[in-house]
Amino acid sequence: MNLYKRYILPLFFGRRFYWSFVTVILLFVLSYNWPLLFPVARVCLWFVIALVVLDYSLLFLRREGLLIQRIVSDRFSNGDINKVKLLITNKFHFRVRIKVIDEIPVQFQQRDFSVDAELDTDESKNIAYDLRPVERGEYIFNDTNVFVKSPLQLVVRRIKNEGEQKVKVLPSYxxxxxxxxxxxxxxxxxxxxxxxRKIGHSLEFEQIKEYVTGDDIRSINWKATARRGGQLMVNNYTDxxxxxxxxxxxxxxxxxxxxxxxxxxxxxxxxxxxxxxxxxxxxxxxxxxxxxxxxxxxxxxxxxxxxxxxxxxxxxxxxxxxxxxxxxxxxxxxxxxxxxxxxxxxxxxxxxxxxxxxxxxxxxxxxxxxxxxxxxxxxxxxxxxxxxxxxxxxxxxxxxxxxxxxxxxxxxxxxxxxxxxxxxxxxxxxxxxxxxxxxxxxxxxxxx
The missing domain is CATH 3.40.50.410 (von Willebrand factor, type A domain)
Incomplete structure (x- = not known):
């Protein structure tokens, strides 16, 4: 288990941001023919800007927005299915939508790994996935990237957990x-x-035990049988x-x-x-x-x-x-x-x-x-x-x-x-x- 350092990287914009501005631009274009739309376009522009500022504040004013842990063994079994878990905890005061992109070792050539999820406040979620290595050696997991959206979904914050985890891929254990x-x-x-089916039996003596149906009668120990008052005892041999x-x-x-x-x-x-x-x-x-x-x-x-x-x-x-x-x-x-x-x-x-x-x-x-x-x-x-x-x-x-x-x-x-x-x-x-x-x-x- 490894808990990485958290860094805030530049923001991104969601699709809702672009569609909002496309709508405002269309209103400004249409206002050339219908001047009555110009005040409406201006109000919409300032409204969208206000929402973007609000969305940015919601996402970026809280430093500890998400806690992310990658839980992975320090060694993998070659040719077998190995489990990897990502534990994500929401520390925002609102419900968030996230997209997780884990930087898997290059040996797997898996470039399309991403998982979408939603988290309530203080909710933790386990995201598990399987990896099957096919060659032995040292594998390196790089950063875990989580893209976070508030309910407004205008601004996207990327929380990038920087750090390397080295995993040894050993023969199939x-x-x-x-x-x-x-x-x-x-x-x-x-x-x-x-x-x-054994041919004959080994001479490696193991123990004396009571006779049961199927035991070799040639292995009966008569001295032990006499001491047990007639209860048949046999010598048990092992490989x-x-x-x-x-x-x-x-x-x-x-x-x-x-x-x-x-x-x-x-x-x-x-x-x-x-x-x-x-x-x-x-x-x-x-x-x-x-x-x-x-x-x-x-x-x-x-x-x-x-x-x-x-x-x-x-x-x-x-x-x-x-x-x-x-x-x-x-x-x-x-x-x-x-x-x-x-x-x-x-x-x-x-x-x-x-x-x-x-x-x-x-x-x-x-x-x-x-x-x-x-x-x-x-x-x-x-x-x-x-x-x-x-x-x-x-x-x-x-x-x-x-x-x-x-x-x-x-x-x-x-x-x-x-x-x-x-x-x-x-x-x-x-x-x-x-x-x-x-x-x-x-x-x-x-x-x-």
């Missing part, structure tokens, strides 16, 4: 709370995550903990492709944030690696309380590069920095089979020491082209080419799976859910 609650309650299915989960984000040119205003890199960053939080809640250790033509940031896997803050700050300033990513450097870096077998979630994009084959040897080398999950993106626009019927020869050619690229994406999936590498091919809007699903599935299978 608003869904974090939702996923946190669901992960704590093991109810991630409500967010779209599937329940995975193994303290496993290392590394999210590796490709920042090369393949991740610069846009989708609904955001780049693929932004979607990968948002999914990384959610996956890291879910992994920490599941008592695993979350780490982060970014790379392009060179290795960017390396954050060792950990599960300390401050780990999410480190991940968020690291992801805040990540930008795509225009060169091709160097997977050989990535492999060398992971080999020297990550000694324990880990789940490697690689966020990248392959548009052609030849593009994969250039990098496949290095991905296979990484897969020898770690469990690798390659996540890349489906081109939804191509899918739409393949679904539309062909109406002419040109459309038929376009549809054929689109089907070729879609088929090549499926070949990429098969090629990776043939080498024992787990793969997710997903639309950008489903990236987070599909990635969390796969992590829970691999954890349930004890594959890590």
């Amino acid at each position: 608003l869904p974090l709370r939702q996923f946190e609650l669901m992960a704590y309650s093991n109810n991630l299915a409500e967010a779209g995550s599937r329940k995975i 193994e903990r303290s496993q290392q989960i590394y999210c590796i984000i490709d920042k090369g040119r393949v991740m610069k492709m846009p989708f609904e205003g955001m780049t693929l890199l932004d979607y990968a960053i948002n999914a990384t944030l959610i996956l890291s939080r879910v992994a920490l809640i599941k008592q695993d250790r979350a780490g982060l690696v970014t790379f392009a033509e060179n290795i960017g940031h390396f954050l060792p896997a950990d599960r300390k309380a401050s780990q999410m803050g480190h991940i968020l700050e690291t992801l805040y300033n990540q930008q795509t590069k225009f060169l091709e990513s160097d997977y050989e450097k990535l492999y060398a870096h992971l080999r020297t920095r990550i000694s324990q077998r880990s789940l490697i979630v690689l966020f990248t994009n392959f548009e052609s089979l030849s593009g994969l084959q250039r990098q496949l040897p290095y991905i296979r080398h990484i897969a020898r020491n770690h469990l690798v999950l390659v996540v890349f993106f489906e081109n939804t626009e191509l899918r739409q082209l393949t679904d539309d019927p062909a109406s002419d020869i040109e459309t038929l050619y376009t549809k054929t080419i689109a089907e070729k690229f879609v088929y090549e994406k499926r070949l990429i999936v098969k090629e990776l799976q043939q080498h024992g590498i787990f793969t997710i091919l997903t639309a950008p809007e489903h990236l987070t859910i599909n990635t969390v699903n796969k992590y829970l599935e691999l954890k349930a299978r004890q594959a890590i």
